[in-house]
Structure formats: structure tokens, C-alpha cells
Amino acid sequence: MKKYTHEKAHEEIDYIFKTLLPQRGMAERPEQIRLCHSILDAMLDGSIALCDAGTGIGKTFAYLTAGILHGKCRAAEGKPQRPILISTSSIALQSAIQKEYLPLLSSVLLSEGLISAPIEAVIRKGKAHYACDARLERRVRQVEGSHKNPAARQALHTAWHVLDLDQLSGMSSYDRGRICVPKRCNCRRKDCRYRCFLDACQSGQYTVQICNHNLLLADLIHRSQKKKPLLPDSAAIIIDEAHKLPETARQMFGVTLNAQDFAELIRSLHVERYVLAAELLSEAVEPLAEKLSLPVEEGAGFDAYQMFLERPHQVLTVICRQLEGLLTRETWRLLSAVASTVSLFYLGNPEMIFYAADDDHGGAMLCGTVSELAAQLQATLWRQEQPIVLTSGTLAVGKDFSRFRTAAGLTGERPVTETVCPSPFDYQHNCLLYLPPDPIPLDAADYYDRLAAQIRQLAAASHGHALVLFTSYFAMSAVKERLQAAALPFPVFTMGKRPALTLAAFRAAPGSILLATGAAWEGLDFAGDGVSMLIIPCLPFAYPDAVKEKEREDYPNLREFLRSVVVPEMQIKLRQGFGRAIRTETDTCVVAVLDPRAARGRRYFQSMAEALPGMPVTGSLRAVEHFYRAHKDAGYFRLPNAG
Structure with missing residues (x-):
């Protein structure tokens, strides 16, 4: 039989994307094909590949196809068969890869004889996401005959049939903490489901193993410390949503603290009947927890939170002293972890950097990290021998x-390839950039009054269907108050402590307006007419914090620091925000950037223009209204039910 060669693998890429997938109704996209060839080359060369793939490229199919063909090349060369390891930031993408992308690709390749067996994938998570049979058995015995909530009791019994605790509903965080696999697992049960699951993951059954960035980094840290790996050796590492890797690494190489940490500890103390300790702690952390429940405020550094740490530190010290030896092992571990973290943030450490960042729950978290992040990644991720695609x-x-x-x-010596594949979307036809002819000075005394009026005008031109992305919670709140007072004909929603509920309400009310900040700049999809007007009041420059101050030391002057760090980071975040507007080839949207610094001829106009795809620019509201008349059907202009 003729040997499978690298050239044959590249020929199959063309056949898959030019013939097979179009037969299944998928469009042929030259940039997707180029991306796949580039990724396969990097894998075959054992190098690191950086791939910037615009919206709509179809990068997931590109890297999956390259990974599968790379496996065929390895097999032809007699190399051991190892899985492809894919790391992503979002649960939704992990699930889509396992349940949508791979089954379709596997079916196509199998039907054409390009693979000999179906491609199987598994999602890997940390221990705390899985049920421990021994602990579950013990917990079920503990609640027998008690007055436990029926739904919670049922969730415990259901756990016998569901290993992944994320798939269970109705289970309290307390019960979950009591039945999950512990950090140190010494289970010797021959029928342990978790052990059987790990054995299956190591057996070669799965061609693709999927995890999040945290687990990937945890595995690499284990390997660098000569500990038992958490994940199997892989043929290649693919890191999707790689722009989030540096921030995830900062958190993994350090510690974090958010309001949920306090809430879980207080609940555990209540459940174990240490009511006084729970109430004292609840009272002590209330000011800090309230501040952490909101996104990081404009210009607010770590000091804005540190002032609220003294009382929690004092109370936790007393509780640890008085309850030592009295709590269950799980609650004592939780108490010790929270107490030591609060102590670290309160007392500080000269070897670490402390800062505040937005969390995944619509609030803020405190972070403490190593000062030399680059060195940590060089010692863990970049020293790996297998190809890495980001x-x-x-x-x-x-x-x-x-x-x-x-x-x-x-920045090491290992070869790195760079590929940029622009989006196939027709932004020239489907997008319009609006820059106000008379932008409001950011220091104007009546700035928020005028900004709210400007947003009302734009929302009227777009008939609602608007997303307003703010760079601060204060600005969002100020505009919200003024829009509510204006009695708009469109419902106005504001992202806050329950972002999932707010998003559901916004999507259920077509034509409404959503005010958002923080994490809403990326990761939210609004395909269709839901967001047909994207308003950005201010360019998303990062606010100074300890991380930036430390990085500033690496540059000879402020101008070079702004050019190399501050402006590029603003451009990247602006691109992320712009990505909320156009998600499919048929989406149409006006993007309004109201920051006076982005006006024509101003300091950051060119930087903004470089960050966004090419599209027509206007300063006329009449042109905006004409854009909608030309691109939307009659149903778009019906007023939503504001009641």
C-alpha cells in the first residue's frame, strides 16, 4: 500500500474543504483552507503556530482537520498514537467541538474512507467536577432520615448515574463539595467510576481530548514539578480562544478571591451549625462582597478593595483559632484556604503583584500573581516538545x-509561524461606522447628559436593537438613569449581577437596548437583528494597575510603553467588542464610536481604523437611518412591546 505522505495530507485538505464539506452545504472559504494548510505545516514541523482567524473563517474545522491528518502522518511514520489536546476558554465551545463539529467531520471522513474508525472526543475537567463514589455513599447515608429538601435528596441519588456533576440540577454547592472527588484521591474501589473514566482517557479510546485553559496549565505545572500529569501525552496542543491564555496563566500561577468564595464558606458554616461564626463572617465581609459583586470600576486599583480586607482578616483569624479540630475536613480546608488568601491580600507579598479583574459572574475578583509571568510560561508551556497551535x-x-x-x-528560540486570515464577511456592504461630527469632550461637566442624549438619537435611528458597551460600571449606571428617565419606546436592560437572566430577557425582547460592560466585550453572540447598532462611548483603554506598572518598567519611556502595550491592547479589545455586532454573513450593523479621541484627525483615529475592518464611515444620522432602510425588512421596524 502506498505510504501516506505529508503531500497526501495537504491534498486531502483541499479535497475535504473544496469537495466534501461543500457537498454537505458548507461554503468553500479560501482563507479557511489556507489556515488548515498552515496549521498542518506547523504540526508536521513541530513548531508553534500563531493563527489570527477572523469571524466566519471556520477555524474550528480547520484545526480539527489538520489535527486528524497530522495523526495519519504520525501513524504512517510509525510514531505512537496520541490524542490531540484542545484547550478552550468557554464551556459552549468545548461542547460544540464534542457534539457538533467532530461528529460531522468524522461522518464525512469516514464515509469517504479517509479514516478507518469514528473520531471520539472527551471533555476533561478538574477533580471537583466529578462524583466520588465513596464520598457519595457516605453523604447519602448522612442525609437518610433527615429533613433534607426533596430536590436536593433526589440530586444525590441521581449522582449515582451521572459522573459529571455539572450535568446535575438541584444539587446544593454544599452537597457538591461533599461528594466531589477530593484533591488527594486514595480511592481503592475497583468499581470507582472516576477511576474507570481516567483509565478510559488514558487507553487511547479518544482521538481528541478537550479541556479549559486552567486544566491545561495545571497539567503543565504538574509536569514541570515532576508530579503525575493530569492529562495524557498528546500529539499536538491546540489552544483556541488563546487571547485569554495570559490572564488565565496569571491566575493559575497565583491566587484569586471573589464573592462566591465567601458565600460558599458562610453556607458551609451554617450547614455545620456554627451559626455565630457564619453570621460574624457574613457581617465582616459584607462591604467587600458588595464591592466584589460589581465589575471593576474605572480607575479602581487594588487599593480600592484592600481597605475592606482588615475586618474579614481579623474575623477569619479568630474563627480558625476557635473552630480548629471541630469542622469536617472539607469545611476546614475551605476555611483555611479562604483565610490564607485573605491574609495574603491584606498583608501583601513583595514577590507578587496584586490587582483586581472582572470575573465570569459579572463581578470582580482579587488576583495575586507572580511578577515574572513570561518566565513561568516559558518553563511550562513553551518547553513542551509537541507542536502547539494558538x-x-x-x-x-x-x-x-x-x-x-x-x-x-x-520570545524563546523555538520556531514560531504567524498566520492572519481575515474574515470573509462583506463589511463594506453590511457595516457602517458612525463617528459623531461634534463628539462630546470626556471632561465636559454635562458629559453623561449629552452622552445619554446621543445614545437616544442613535437608538431611535436604529429602532432599538442596540448594544452599548461601556468601559466602566459608573458610566453605565449614569447613562442607565438618564435613559430610564427619558421613557424610551424600547425596553432597556442592564447587565449586572445576573448576566444570564439579563441576556435571556434582552434576546426575548427584539428591538430592545442592552447596556453592558466588563466581560460583555467578548464571548457574547448576537446573530441576526438582535444587535444592529453597536455603540462604544469610549475607546477601551485598560486602566493602570499593578500589572501594568510592573510591565512599564520594561520600556525606556512612556511613549514606547503606550505604543507597544497600551494602544495594541486597546485595539484588541476594540476588535473583541466589534465582534459582538457581526456574527454571520447576513448580519448588518452600524458601529458608533463616540470617543472624541477617535474622531477624524484626532490622536487615536488611525489606531481605531487599523483595529476595525474596512467599512464606510459617516457622521450623518440621516445616513444611519438610510442604512437601516436599505438593509432591514419591514418587520424590523415594528416597535417592541415595552411592557
């Missing part, structure tokens, strides 16, 4: 990856 829609500014490479410590 991809995202926002890794580069134009064709320049230098900001990401610096932030990720990707």
Missing part, C-alpha cells in the same frame, strides 16, 4: 502579533 480572532493587530507574544512570554 488561535483566536484577536491575537494580532493587523498582522502584528508582538503584543500577544510579549504578554505570553513567547
Whole structure:
């Protein structure tokens, strides 16, 4: 039989994307094909590939196809068969890869004889996500005959049939903490489901193993410390949503603290009947927890939170002293962890950097990290021998990856390839950039009154269907108050402590307006007419914090720091925000950037223009209204039910 060669693998890429997938109704996209060839080359060369893939490229199919064909090349060369390891930031993408992308691709390749067996994938998670049979058995015995909530009791019994605790509903966080696999697992049960699951993951059954960035980094940390790996050796590592890797690494190489940590500890103390301790702690942390429940405020550094740590530190010290030896092992571990973290943030450590960042729950978290992040990544991730593919829609500014490479410590001697594949979308026809002819000065005394009026005008022109992305919670709140007072004909929603509920309400009310900040700049999809007007009041420059102050030391002057760090980061975040507007080839949207610094001829106009795809620019509201009349059907203009 003729040997499978690298050239044959590249020929199969063309056949798959030009013939097979179009037969299944998928469009042929030249940039997707180019991306797949580039990724396969990097895998075959054993190098690191940076791939900036614009919205709509189809990068997931590109890297999955390259990974599968790379496996065929390895088999032909007699190399051991190892899985492809894919790391992503979002649960939704992990699930889509396992349940949508891979089954379709596997079916196509199998039907054409390009693979000999179906491709199987598994999602890997940390221990705390899985049920421990021994602990579950013990917990079920503990609640027998008690007055436990029927739904919670049923959830415990259901756990006998569901290993992944994320698939269970109705289970309290307390019960979950009591039945999950512990950090140190010494289970000797021959029928342990978790052990059987790990054995299956190591057996070669799964061609693709999927995890999040945290687990990937945890595995690499284990390997660097000569501990038992958490994940199997892989043929290649693919990191999707790679723009989030540096921040995840900061958290993994350090510690974090958020309001949920306090809430879980207080609940555990209540459940174990230490009511006084729970109430004292609840009272002590209330001011801090309230501040952490909101996104990081404009210009607010770590000091804005540290002032609220003294009382929690004092109370936790007393509780630890008085309850030592009295709590269950799980609650004592939780208490000790929270107490030591609060102590670290309160007392400080000269070897660490402390800062506040937005969390995934619509609030803030405190972070403490190592000062030399680049060195940590070089000692863990970049020292791996297998090929590593990093991809995202926002890794580069134009064709320049230098900001990401610096932030990720990707400055070693290992070869790195760079590929930029622009989006296939017709932005020239489907998008319009609006820059106000008379932008409001940011320091105007009546700034928020005028900004709210400007947003009302734009929302009227777009008939609602608007997303307003703010750079601060204060600005969002100020505009919200003024819009509510104006009695708009469109419902106005504000992202807050329950983002999932707010998003559901916004999507259920077509034509409404959503005010958002923080994490809403990326990761939210609004395909269709839901967001046909994207309003950005201010360019998303990062606010100074301890991380930036430390990085500033690496540059000879402020101008160079702004050019190399501050402006590129703003451009990347602006691209992320723009990505909320156009998600499919048929979406149409007006993007309004109201920041006076982005006006024509101003300091950051060119930087903004470089970050966004080419599209017509206007300063006329009449042109905006004409855009909607030309691109939307009659149903779009019906007023939503504001009641």
C-alpha cells in the first residue's frame, strides 16, 4: 500500500474543504483552507503556530482537520498514537467541538474512507467536577432520615448515574463539595467510576481530548514539578480562544478571591451549625462582597478593595483559632484556604503583584500573581516538545502579533509561524461606522447628559436593537438613569449581577437596548437583528494597575510603553467588542464610536481604523437611518412591546 505522505495530507485538505464539506452545504472559504494548510505545516514541523482567524473563517474545522491528518502522518511514520489536546476558554465551545463539529467531520471522513474508525472526543475537567463514589455513599447515608429538601435528596441519588456533576440540577454547592472527588484521591474501589473514566482517557479510546485553559496549565505545572500529569501525552496542543491564555496563566500561577468564595464558606458554616461564626463572617465581609459583586470600576486599583480586607482578616483569624479540630475536613480546608488568601491580600507579598479583574459572574475578583509571568510560561508551556497551535480572532493587530507574544512570554528560540486570515464577511456592504461630527469632550461637566442624549438619537435611528458597551460600571449606571428617565419606546436592560437572566430577557425582547460592560466585550453572540447598532462611548483603554506598572518598567519611556502595550491592547479589545455586532454573513450593523479621541484627525483615529475592518464611515444620522432602510425588512421596524 502506498505510504501516506505529508503531500497526501495537504491534498486531502483541499479535497475535504473544496469537495466534501461543500457537498454537505458548507461554503468553500479560501482563507479557511489556507489556515488548515498552515496549521498542518506547523504540526508536521513541530513548531508553534500563531493563527489570527477572523469571524466566519471556520477555524474550528480547520484545526480539527489538520489535527486528524497530522495523526495519519504520525501513524504512517510509525510514531505512537496520541490524542490531540484542545484547550478552550468557554464551556459552549468545548461542547460544540464534542457534539457538533467532530461528529460531522468524522461522518464525512469516514464515509469517504479517509479514516478507518469514528473520531471520539472527551471533555476533561478538574477533580471537583466529578462524583466520588465513596464520598457519595457516605453523604447519602448522612442525609437518610433527615429533613433534607426533596430536590436536593433526589440530586444525590441521581449522582449515582451521572459522573459529571455539572450535568446535575438541584444539587446544593454544599452537597457538591461533599461528594466531589477530593484533591488527594486514595480511592481503592475497583468499581470507582472516576477511576474507570481516567483509565478510559488514558487507553487511547479518544482521538481528541478537550479541556479549559486552567486544566491545561495545571497539567503543565504538574509536569514541570515532576508530579503525575493530569492529562495524557498528546500529539499536538491546540489552544483556541488563546487571547485569554495570559490572564488565565496569571491566575493559575497565583491566587484569586471573589464573592462566591465567601458565600460558599458562610453556607458551609451554617450547614455545620456554627451559626455565630457564619453570621460574624457574613457581617465582616459584607462591604467587600458588595464591592466584589460589581465589575471593576474605572480607575479602581487594588487599593480600592484592600481597605475592606482588615475586618474579614481579623474575623477569619479568630474563627480558625476557635473552630480548629471541630469542622469536617472539607469545611476546614475551605476555611483555611479562604483565610490564607485573605491574609495574603491584606498583608501583601513583595514577590507578587496584586490587582483586581472582572470575573465570569459579572463581578470582580482579587488576583495575586507572580511578577515574572513570561518566565513561568516559558518553563511550562513553551518547553513542551509537541507542536502547539494558538488561535483566536484577536491575537494580532493587523498582522502584528508582538503584543500577544510579549504578554505570553513567547520570545524563546523555538520556531514560531504567524498566520492572519481575515474574515470573509462583506463589511463594506453590511457595516457602517458612525463617528459623531461634534463628539462630546470626556471632561465636559454635562458629559453623561449629552452622552445619554446621543445614545437616544442613535437608538431611535436604529429602532432599538442596540448594544452599548461601556468601559466602566459608573458610566453605565449614569447613562442607565438618564435613559430610564427619558421613557424610551424600547425596553432597556442592564447587565449586572445576573448576566444570564439579563441576556435571556434582552434576546426575548427584539428591538430592545442592552447596556453592558466588563466581560460583555467578548464571548457574547448576537446573530441576526438582535444587535444592529453597536455603540462604544469610549475607546477601551485598560486602566493602570499593578500589572501594568510592573510591565512599564520594561520600556525606556512612556511613549514606547503606550505604543507597544497600551494602544495594541486597546485595539484588541476594540476588535473583541466589534465582534459582538457581526456574527454571520447576513448580519448588518452600524458601529458608533463616540470617543472624541477617535474622531477624524484626532490622536487615536488611525489606531481605531487599523483595529476595525474596512467599512464606510459617516457622521450623518440621516445616513444611519438610510442604512437601516436599505438593509432591514419591514418587520424590523415594528416597535417592541415595552411592557
